[in-house]
Amino acid sequence: MQLIQGKKIGIMAICIAGTLFPYASTMAQESPTLVIDSGALQGVVNDGVAAFKGIPYAAAPVGQLRWKAPQPAPAWKGVRQADQYGHDCMQEPFPSDAAPLGSQPAEDCLVLNVWKPAHSATKKLPVMVWIYGGGFVNGGSSPAVYDGSQFAKQDVILVSFNYRVGRFGFFAHPALTKENPDGVLGNYGFMDQIAALQWVQRNISAFDGDPDNVTLFGESAGGFSVHSMLTSPLAKGLFHKAIIQSGGGRTSIGGGRYLQSPSSSGLPSAEDVGMAFAAKNQISGTDEKALAALRALPAETVTDGLNMMTMNDPTYSGPFIDGKLVTAEPQDIYRTGEGMNVPLLVGATDMDIGFPPLVKNMQEALAPLGKTQYQKAVQAYNPDGTYSAQDVAQMVASDQMMVEPGRFAARMATSQGQPVYAYRFAYVADSMKTEWRGAQHATEIPYVFNTVQARYADALTANDKAMAAQVQQYWVNFARTGNPNAAGLPDWPVYDAKSDQILLFSANGAPETAAVADPWKARLDLIENLFK
Structure with a gap:
């Protein structure tokens, strides 16, 4: 996995903001401007809360970047308006979702949002980073119930972000393995989560947040994700406390699937599942030509109606054990005395989900x-x-x-x-x-x-x-x-x-x-x- 590295903005660009960004000064009180590693941002203030939305934390995972680890977000010139949510990640929305999406799904979706108090007496506020649920096939950061304003009113920075779901986020194929034999493979949605946490470490100080006081929290698939971050060697040191809401704790939603070998319970490997999806789209072989054909598929074809109602489709793997990011089931790691290295708040609802x-x-x-x-x-x-x-x-x-x-x-x-x-x-x-x-699942x-x-x-x-x-x-x-x-x-x-x-x-x-x-x-x- 390529870890995203920060890029420096020249101090001169900040000093001459009045010249470079002629409209920024006229809106400074209503719309605060700050600088992160990829450029300047202008947010909006409402009821004492400054919100910055739709901030790219990685390059758009489209074209040749489909099914690759997140790459650095390109720098921009001028002031980027951060007043609207970006696209939620590509998916088939779930009609009865308790947190309906607030933006149009698209493959170009690796953005995050930050809420902070408009004025704060300290430059080191605690930070909370939210991971949404949705069974790893649905969900996004734009639903109204995920608005972070009330946290900001209590002097807590709230960060939410999008991560790839469905076949965009969890997909393996022998051609992908050949393309990147020594890299991290398959669990691209988890790679996105790590990239977002790295972004927080690099940039949250610009929002008055403390990078040494980050609480990671999530619900359902977001809670399962917190377990994945607690147990992944690639996420160590990126957060300091964890909250798990209805997120299990023993096995992953993927059920113990492996990258290249069948599980002891008979689950086919993630690569076999990827081959089945390719065959469904008349793509054969495991070479560069097959991979090019897979990357050329329209986003709607890759989605193929996948959502919470259809997630047991045999051409979708879900998260799996890849050996580098996900090394084992959570319970197996916890039993060794590893993984649980931060304070924890954990629970469920009293009428939670089950099948x-x-x-x-x-x-x-x-x-x-x-x-x-x-x-x-x-x-x-x-x-x-x-x-x-x-x-x-x-x-x-x-x-x-x-x-x-x-x-x-x-x-x-x-x-x-x-x-x-x-x-x-x-x-x-x-x-x-x-x-x-x-209390039903997700109602908390x-x-x-x-x-x-x-x-x-x-x-x-x-x-x-x-x-x-x-x-x-x-x-x-x-x-x-x-x-x-x-x-x-x-x-x-x-x-x-x-x-x-x-x-x-x-x-x-x-x-x-x-x-x-x-x-x-x-x-x-x-x-x-x-x-x-």
């Missing part, structure tokens, strides 16, 4: 836990007979995919001496209480960003607002110091496997948020036994 089979009865619902565990499983999951068999199957699947792996990550980090804070988010917006029996995000107005609009209540203020305050405190606690908030104890205390964001709202011994311990112990 259960259709079941006919409770025996089928609990079958994944083993026949000998059936009575224990009934007591753990459905002691009062409240739930249907399908409800229980969903709970088991959610615990397997998100909840127990999150507990595992907390325990691994604790065993390595890191402070850990574990949570479960159970709050449901007042307007949705009659539709949802619990508007509370973390305090963008609940964008999510619930006129249906927003004072109870919803109070929860958002509380949740974000915990995240801000953690970003500042590695400890989410502060005066006026319910105490959040450091996680300990023996006491198994988590912070429960109550279904009844902020006043009832409290640290409790995990009420799902028996459930999660059953899941843990499966992994053992």
Whole structure:
């Protein structure tokens, strides 16, 4: 992987900004201008927050740069207007996405956004870097619920960025391996994430951010990505704290696929999957001609309808173990005592995502836990007979995919001496209480960003607002110091496997948020036994 190196802007160019950029001075108060390693930027100020959007952090990954590690962003002359989001990365939007895109997807998409206080008393503000979810096939940095203004109002710099998804972000083929035999291959979306973190290290001081106080956080595929960054040798030293929201912790979404060999479970290699995609488009061979034909495919053909509904397509690999950036599954690295080298905040929602089979009865619902565990499983999951068999199957699947792996990550980090804070988010917006029996996957995000107005609009209540203020305050405190606690908030104890205390964001709202011994311990112990 080619690490992106900074480029220097001559001091003279800055000094003569009034001549070089004739319109900059007239808008200085309303639209701040600053200089980064690739040129000058002009943002916009609104309600005390300066926002800089659509900043290239790497060259456009198009043409000959399709399926290559991110390359340095070209420098520009004059002042670049940074007042609008760039394109989100090429994809087929997911119709029911809880965070709908705010810009048109395109292959030229490697841009980021920064929110900062318009005026700050310090030049070393804590920095938070957001990685969006979307199953590695959807998602972008432009959704309204990802707006970083509320973080900036609390003197925290918020950075969001786009990374390649789908076949643009995760693709292997023998011709690509031959082209770059000694390089990092296949996981281009993860390479983009590393390039964005490198950009932060080089440039965030220009925005009054502290490059030595960076918190990486993400949800769903973004949370899985945080695990990838925690365990990748290529991401070491690029961030100092981590928050994982519904991001698993044991295996990747790709399920243990390898670059060039089939997995023990029978998954074909990523290269075989790439060959299948090429064959679908009448491209054969493994030479330069085949690679040229693949790179010449229209972006829409590469996307080929891939999204959250179709991501199990046999011509799409997802992330995989490439041996250099991704060296093993997270759990295998954590078990060696590696990977968890930063303070951690981790949790899931109480009705999180999972993919259960259709079941006919409770025996089928609990079958994944083993026949000998059936009575224990009934007591753990459905002691009062409240739930249907399908409800229980969903709970088991959610615990397997998100909840127990999150507990595992907390325990691994604790065993390595890191402070850990574990949570479960159970709050449901007042307007949705009659539709949802619990907090669904990704519903905590508007509370973390305090963008609940964008999510619930006129249906927003004072109870919803109070929860958002509380949740974000915990995240801000953690970003500042590695400890989410502060005066006026319910105490959040450091996680300990023996006491198994988590912070429960109550279904009844902020006043009832409290640290409790995990009420799902028996459930999660059953899941843990499966992994053992």
